[in-house]
Amino acid sequence: MKQITKLLLGLTALSLSYCAHDEEVSETRDITIPFAAKVGSETFDCNASYTGIGAKSGGGSPIAPRDFRFYVHNVELLTDKNETLKVELIQDGQWQYQNVALLDFENGSGTCAATIGPTPATNTVVQGSYKTKQGKINRIRFTVGVPDNLNHNDRAAAPDPLNIAALHWNWTTGYKHARLDFTSTHFANGLDEEFTGQTANTSGTFNIHLGATSCTGDGASGTANCVVKNRPTITLNYTVGQTIVADLKNLLATTDLSVKDKNGPKGCMSALTDPECKGIFNNLGLDFHFDPNNTVPAPERKRGLTSGTEYATSGQTFFRVE
Amino acid sequence: MSLRTCYTAYKIKRSLLFFLWLALFTVLSCENYDPRIVVESSSYHWDIPPHIPLPREFADNPMSQRKVELGRYLFYDKRLSGNQTFACATCHHQRRAFADDPDIDDGSSNNTYLGNPQAILVPLGATGEAHPRNSMALVNLAWQPVLTWGNPLMRRLRTQALVPIFGENPIELGLFYPDERLQELSADPVYQELFPAAFPYDRNPFRMTNVVNALEAFQRAMISFNSPYDRQQRGDVTAISESAKRGEELFFNEDLECFHCHGGINFTLMEDHRNLSVPSIDFTNNGLYNIGGTGAYPPGNTGIHEVTNNPNDMGRFKAPTLRNIELTAPYMHDGSAIDLDSVIDHYAAGGRTITSGPYAGNGSASPFKNSFVKGFTLTAQERADLIAFLKSLTDCDYVTSEKFRNPWPVGHFNRPSTIGELPEGSHPCAP
Known part of the structure; x- marks a missing residue:
């Protein structure tokens, strides 16, 4: 009996020390993480146009913006002691839901009025709080897109910011992780005869729609499974207060905007047969298993066990810290 | 920290744990949650003949x-x-x-x-x-x-x-x-x-x-469910012509193989109702294209392959219902067969051959083609019989x-006039 008492006392002591330890380090701090959309060194502006974009020899191509929206989720701060501080997002009922936030830089003015479903409202911050742990914050990590567990929800009944029609990707019963659309007079090259169902591309439209592909399963009960997820996880050196910049010029650095659009929709809509996705995906830090001849099963693409198809991995260049 | 604070903290933790378990349980139950269960209490009256199995009802959207x-x-x-x-x-x-x-x-x-x-x-x-x-x-x-x-x-x-x-x-x-x-x-x-x-x-x-x-x-x-063929199935032996009856035999025989992909209640590969434990789901390649001999379909229109990215899914589409098929020309997923005769030509050849242009290729040799699309020969009478059978699937009541019909009042912007609403001219259901 004495032994049991001792044991109980010991356990109480243990739990006491556990409780004490727990409370000592649990300080919650609010954080606002600013994001900015840029085209090179210039701020993204629906009323501006930009020159020198893309890989065309002799100085790139001119572009006029249309859209610049993307989701991020699982935002985390990392310390120099290798601790991970999860940022719990404020549930603001508009831009943030669960662990997902929408960054929206188009305001529907100027050339952005021509995008699908332009909105005057913009959002340039992720807001939340984190619990301090050992060490000094020196990095930030987040994943672009809508996470798997929300990607196949009931979109007609979804809460903000998951109910924006322009960001639904209905044919895969999911979302566009990112929507970065623009036009270029260099890309306005007439009829693309290789794609059925498209009319002349006289507007020079170049749409970048990032979304999960290679899907099977039941899209109505939320159990669809897309094996090519196309959600890059970004880690950047970061101190609290700095701004995370998403740079369209860097994203397009390896894409020649003066050539004719090939195979599939105008620009890059994430299909593995869409050649315009090649450089763009690599600049997002994603492997892109370009497969124009339709030869490689999707699961193998995912694992990178391909042969005979283009396969490239590189660090992302779309995001940086300023 | 006092023992009391810790105990309170412990209690909170314990109840948190309980809610975590509850949440986990809920999530796990959600995983198994199938909205396609039958809602026994639904009072909706399905207007169907007695031998047709009842459709499922969705718990998250019961019929009314x-x-x-x-x-x-x-x-x-x-x-x-x-x-x-x-x-x-x-x-x-x-x-x-x-x-x-x-x-x-x-x-x-x-x-x-x-x-x-x-x-x-x-x-x-x-x-x-x-x-x-x-x-x-x-x-x-x-x-x-x-x-x-x-x-x-x-x-x-x-x-x-x-x-x-x-x-x-x-x-x-x-x-x-x-x-x-x-x-x-x-x-x-x-x-x-x-x-x-x-x-x-x-x-x-x-x-x-x-x-x-x-x-x-x-x-x-x-x-x-009220085509002449349906009425014949329900016992009215005069509902369809002798020609259509011969066409029915052809449709369901192993020479033409039509029924393999166009079978069941609705003459399609797909079927679901309350008496099925698992819905029947299949997509199939009928040899419509075989660009360059690789089996490829025109870009941007490659069937379920577009969604799955599985190479073997190239050109796999739904075999559509044949109910009212007489009324729904043109045919195929891309509207590339103008009438029932061209559809029968396609299947008689075991696939379509396109001799020139960007989509040239011999569809009958496609590596992805369904093996039942193997070709056949028909006399002129047999062809007419088969078409008579297909036309017996037209439900003029429907x-x-x-x-x-359009419920908006005539003159409303959703119904400027009644032009085109009802069958007329050469339409088989025209009065």
Whole structure:
């Protein structure tokens, strides 16, 4: 009996020390993480146009913006002691839901009025709080897109910011992780005869729609499974207060905007047969298993066990810290 | 820290743990949650012959006559398109068993299709973009486990409705500000009655989720089981001609093999109802294209391959229902067969050969082709018999029924006139 008492006392002591330890380090701090959309060194502006974009020899191509929206989720701060501080997002009922936030830089003015479903409202911050742990914050990590567990929800009944029609990707019963659309007079090259169902591309439209592909399963009960997820996880050196910049010029650095659009929709809509996705995906830090001849099963693409198809991995260049 | 504080903390932790378990349990139950369970208590009366198995009912959208009625008004409402020029019905006409009607100049007909030289007619969307796919007939969808020509993910009509409403590649209805439009709809006295009646427990019934639920209910109520062939099956031996009876024999024999892909209640590979434990789902390649001998289909129109990216899924499409097939020309996913004769030519050859142009190739040699598409020969009489059988699947009650007709008053912007609503001229159901 004495032994049991001792044991109980010991356990109480243990739990006491556990409780004490727990409370000592649990300080919650609010954080606002600013994001900015840029085209090179210039701020993204629906009323501006930009020159020198893309890989065309002799100085790139001119572009006029249309859209610049993307989701991020699982935002985390990392310390120099290798601790991970999860940022719990404020549930603001508009831009943030669960662990997902929408960054929206188009305001529907100027050339952005021509995008699908332009909105005057913009959002340039992720807001939340984190619990301090050992060490000094020196990095930030987040994943672009809508996470798997929300990607196949009931979109007609979804809460903000998951109910924006322009960001639904209905044919895969999911979302566009990112929507970065623009036009270029260099890309306005007439009829693309290789794609059925498209009319002349006289507007020079170049749409970048990032979304999960290679899907099977039941899209109505939320159990669809897309094996090519196309959600890059970004880690950047970061101190609290700095701004995370998403740079369209860097994203397009390896894409020649003066050539004719090939195979599939105008620009890059994430299909593995869409050649315009090649450089763009690599600049997002994603492997892109370009497969124009339709030869490689999707699961193998995912694992990178391909042969005979283009396969490239590189660090992302779309995001940086300023 | 006092023992008391710690105990309180422990209690909080314990209750947190309990809620975590509860949450986990809920999530796990959700994993197994299948909305396709039968709602025994649903009082909806399915208007079907006794030998037809009842469709499933969805726990998250049980059928009701009021939802069906609301869905009918919405199906014919041009306000579901961004520029208010197109409704669902613009590409789905009742007298064509809800396939597109190329004879009606309502903006959706496209006779100068430039993209695919093989395509004869595919519809245009509200902003003039050509659709790569032929409008499907809408018939007995309550027994269909998967919707559309080639998307294995599309299991529910309410999910599918989001594609034409919001899709932008191509734009079909192009409704990109649904909230503003729902505000407008909520000011319409017709809807002020219909929405709350259909969704009586909803404090704000004017929501997109209710729009697609009502559209689902209406389309599930669109039921066709009264063709001459159905009547013959129910015992009326004079309902179809002797020629059609010979055609029936041909259709169901092992020389032509038609029934393998066009079997069951609705003459398709797909079937679902309450008596099935697992829905029957299959997509198939019928040798329509074989570009360069690789089995490839024209880019942008490759079937479920577009969704799965599985190379073996190249050219796999839904084998559509043959009910009312006489009324739904042109045929195939891209509208590339102009009439029933060309469809029979295609299957008689075991696949289509295109001799020149970007899509040249011998479809019968496609590596992805369904083995039942093996070719056959028919005498002129046999061909006529087969077509007579296919025509015996035309349900004139369905295409003239007032239950599915445009409910808006004549003169309303959703129904400027009644032109094109009812069969006329050479239409087999014309009076």
